[in-house]
Amino acid sequence: MTNWHYTWGSILAVVVFSTAGDVLTSLAMKQSGDVGHLFHSNGLWATVKAVVGNATLWIGVAFMAMAFFALLFALSWSDVSLVAPASASLTFIANAIASKIFLREQVDRQRWLAAILVAAGVALVAR
């Protein structure tokens, strides 16, 4: 096990955990609806209750917490300007796929193009 294995192993863990976390929190917030509208019509308390009362949000947060600890390990083994863009941008690509499958978001040509550009950016950042 080299430092390379530790670094990329922890980055992969960050990607898997945070994709699960992002998809679940996004699902929860889609269920809650626009918090701006909720706040204006129902007030702060009702808005907080609607968001915090959603169990899906907390399952998502649990995954994000696991991703966060994986990130701490990664940061202790490598530079932030490698670890943070690499893990988050790979997460973005995993999220584009997961959003299309699980959230049924319309991932159009512009969004795939953005995914490819970010992937290329990651490859360069990781050089």
Added chain:
Amino acid sequence: MVLFGAFGDVALSRGMKSVGALSLSQWTQVIHAIFTPWVGAGIILLLAFFIAYLSALSFADLTYVLPATAVGYILMAVLAKFFLHENISPWRWAGIALIALGVGFVTAGPAKTATARGVQDHPPPRVGSA
């Protein structure tokens, strides 16, 4: 979101560098790391980021919000260079530029997927009397 995210990550990195490399056999060290000032400040900043992030997700798609916030990497690279004195190679700058270009593409499109019921940007019905 961009500001909280970038400053939070840089604070975390500074903290973890002073803690030193963690080993898997002594994984409990990571608990102690949380209570160091830089890591603690990083966590508070990232918490503020999370509230802004949840708000954005309530009115926009995940595939819109995530790339749109990638602007933070440009800010983070600048912070890492001047604050942590990390060396940013021309390749890394080129990568950061591509990420920025990707952000441009996604933000040019619509923020939310239209559903069978139409784009859900109507205010919810009022509760009680107006």
